[in-house]
Amino acid sequence: MKLRILLADDHEIVRRGLRALLERHEGWEVCGEASDGREAFEKALELKPDVVIVDIGMPNLNGLDTTRQLLQHDPHFKVIVLTITDSDQVIREALDAGARGFVLKSDAARDLVSAVEALQNKRMFFTPRVNDLVLAGFLEKGHSISRNEAPKLPTLTAREREITQLLAEGNSSKEVASLLNLSTKTVETHRSNIMRKLSFHSIRDLVVYAIKNNLIQIEIPPPPKTPTGPTAA
Amino acid sequence: MAIRILVVDDHPVVRQGLKTLLEGRDGWEVIGEASDGAEALEKAKYLNPDVMVLDVTMPKMNGLEACRLLRKETPQLEILFVTQHDSPQMMREALDAGARGYVVKSNAARDLLAAVEAVSQHRIFTALNGRDAAGSNTNSGVHL
Numbered sequence: 001m002k003l004r005i006l007l008a009d010d011h012e013i014v015r016r017g018l019r020a021l022l023e024r025h026e027g028w029e030v031c032g033e034a035s036d037g038r039e040a041f042e043k044a045l046e047l048k049p050d051v052v053i054v055d056i057g058m059p060n061l062n063g064l065d066t067t068r069q070l071l072q073h074d075p076h077f078k079v080i081v082l083t084i085t086d087s088d089q090v091i092r093e094a095l096d097a098g099a100r101g102f103v104l105k106s107d108a109a110r111d112l113v114s115a116v117e118a119l120q121n122k123r124m125f126f127t128p129r130v131n132d133l134v135l136a137g138f139l140e141k142g143h144s145i146s147r148n149e150a151p152k153l154p155t156l157t158a159r160e161r162e163i164t165q166l167l168a169e170g171n172s173s174k175e176v177a178s179l180l181n182l183s184t185k186t187v188e189t190h191r192s193n194i195m196r197k198l199s200f201h202s203i204r205d206l207v208v209y210a211i212k213n214n215l216i217q218i219e220i221p222p223p224p225k226t227p228t229g230p231t232a233a
Numbered sequence: 234m235a236i237r238i239l240v241v242d243d244h245p246v247v248r249q250g251l252k253t254l255l256e257g258r259d260g261w262e263v264i265g266e267a268s269d270g271a272e273a274l275e276k277a278k279y280l281n282p283d284v285m286v287l288d289v290t291m292p293k294m295n296g297l298e299a300c301r302l303l304r305k306e307t308p309q310l311e312i313l314f315v316t317q318h319d320s321p322q323m324m325r326e327a328l329d330a331g332a333r334g335y336v337v338k339s340n341a342a343r344d345l346l347a348a349v350e351a352v353s354q355h356r357i358f359t360a361l362n363g364r365d366a367a368g369s370n371t372n373s374g375v376h377l
Contacts, residue, residue: 011250016249109246
């Protein structure tokens with residue numbers, strides 16, 4: 001029987017690349033694709049894949065919250081997180097969310113097949129940096145990962161995190177309500193609770209929080225061209 | 234029409250995705266790949282492609298710098314940017330650097346084939362997410 005894989009990334013071109021990479025492996029098939037976390041969640045429930053591969057930086061629902069929601073719904077889901085960064089914070093969040101694999105996008109061509117093989121054999125797959133961090137935490141903090149640098153902020157519920165991401169992506173309360181099948185009033189109540197919990201006063205604060213906590217990701221453009229010749233006075 | 238293409242992006246998975254898409258078209262061939270601007274310059278010299286599909290943000294030498302140098306060294310080569318930057322300013326800079334086309338990565342599956350076809354015929358193709366380029370005489374999703 002074939003190993004069935006669900007792929008979730010907001011870039012179709014990346015999904016094509018990943019599909020080509022995975023389907024070269026005999027006995028594996030990509031049974032479905034999703035372009036955001038919400039679609040990934042729905043398709044995972046519908047298709048019941050053996051492995052779910054989620055990009056962290058997806059719109060509507062990011063990959064970490066997708067992982068949390070999937071495992072909350074059914075702890076048997078096996079999730080590999082794809083990420084552009086292996087910062088300590090992202091690693092911690094991926095482990096906390098319950099991911100069994102952690103692969104850097106830049107290394108996916110090399111590591112993703114190994115990661116899926118590991119999960120197929122009921123093992124986990126992490127990059128060397130994750131292993132180092134886990135080991136360091138184990139040695140230094142008595143069997144747990146160090147959280148010294150983690151910001152001490154009030155915990156948001158899963159629903160509040162979802163709404164925070166959607167608001168930070170520029171959606172109005174009405175649009176969030178429509179996306180989540182909630183009433184605008186309910187979203188406004190969640191929004192007030194989020195702002196109160198985090199002591200925020202503006203949507204700008206919320207956007208900064210969403211970026212710092214990897215709910216959304218931004219692309220930094222290269223610096224503009226610097227003039228090479230002499231400039232007129 | 235046969236088109237020989239060089240694909241340049243620092244992510245192998247993205248290169249694979251672009252390659253799969255491009256080679257789905259009869260007669261089009263991805264003759265090489267490069268993972269940064271410097272490698273792109275080198276490969277452009279000896280592979281002599283018709284079109285280069287080029288990312289902006291890459292290590293060693295970014296796509297804009299590579300494009301400026303390529304314009305001088307291989308003027309017959311047509312350059313198409315495929316980038317994450319959905320920005321009129323970045324698009325203007327790419328065209329100023331000598332590119333003939335600009336496509337946003339999130340729309341590449343939709344726009345790439347039409348863009349390569351246009352630039353291979355020396356026509357401009359630009360496509361942002363539903364916006365016109367600032368100060369440009371090109372329109373979103375339009376090849377001139």
